Amino acid sequence: MSQTYVVVAEARGGKLRQVTLEAVQAARSAKREEDRVAAVLIGHAVEPLAAELAGYTDGPVHVVDHPDLELYNPETYATALEAALESLAPSAVFLGHTAIGRDLAPAIAARLGAGQISDVIAIQRDGGGEEASFTRPLYAGKAFETKRFVGDGVRVVTVRPNNFPAAEPAPAPGAVVSVAYSAPSDLRTVVKDVVRKMSGKVDLTEAKIVVSGGRGVKSAEGFKPLEELAETLGAAVGASRGACDAGYCDYALQIGQTGKVVTPEIYIACGISGAIQHLAGMSQSRVIIAINKDPEAPIFKVADYGIVGDLFEVVPLLTAEFRKV
């Protein structure tokens, strides 16, 4: 019997987030041939995005559109999601492993009595096997485990951004279905405003290239050459906790165990020693380039390319060379 895999979409700034299309691709990899991928989109004035999203699903897109849902609130969103899922009767629910996805996934798993596997970076479906298996990092990326669900219950999965290719459009687009929103009766928190601190023009967790600075940049001013390199490459700027603690940049830029996890195609670490807690947030990057004046710095152990030198000389040279391309 055909089952429904539902992707919980995220929109930002009037656009679908890249991780949503990656989650669609992850759901396609996990499902069986006969199953379908549907989606849920929650927000305010998101109907046009629902139509766009329907181009990537073969099942319907259930949209809950209401002024109360303009800003993320765990209670209103979990209630809206539960309503949107009701008639879809999903076998699996896929979310991005983002700030919202990490918050919403356990809430919806508890409401559905579902099992959950978080922060998935790869999915295997061996031949005609009934259940896919899911790989996720452990111990700050030092080990990996592969798990599969047992039993018939609903499965909830969060997928790490930048680990699955974005889905291609579906051959037969799904329908858009509006779902009525009714506010939870026991609303305990109201979000009045959200301040989003950007690391430049590109979203750090979805960036294909990240230029990151550590205590070696020495000051807030010292981030300028990194910002210029990032601007030239269309990259996001990140930082170590050392740089954040020293007040050189905002904590919104922090990458690592207690910061953001990034998996870009290229990670350029400038003046970062490579502490284990920093590696936890970036060691899964496809190519790591380290610039450090200390040849013994541990970052060189994980780097694919290392430049031993002063970042204030090396970074402007790189910027100048990339500008020629």
Ligand code: FAD
């Ligand atoms: P440093 O270790 O001081 O390294 C600076 C580097 O810059 C040195 O290698 C130096 O050789 C180089 N350098 C100096 N000048 C130049 C120059 N001109 N050109 C080139 N290179 C230069 N850290 C994180 O990053 N993220 C986390 O999420 C995180 N979470 C933590 C959680 C816990 C519980 C704990 C205990 C620690 C955590 N840390 C985290 C901190 C971590 O242990 C390190 O202290 C921190 O990562 C060091 O930052 P850094 O590499 O910028 O600084």
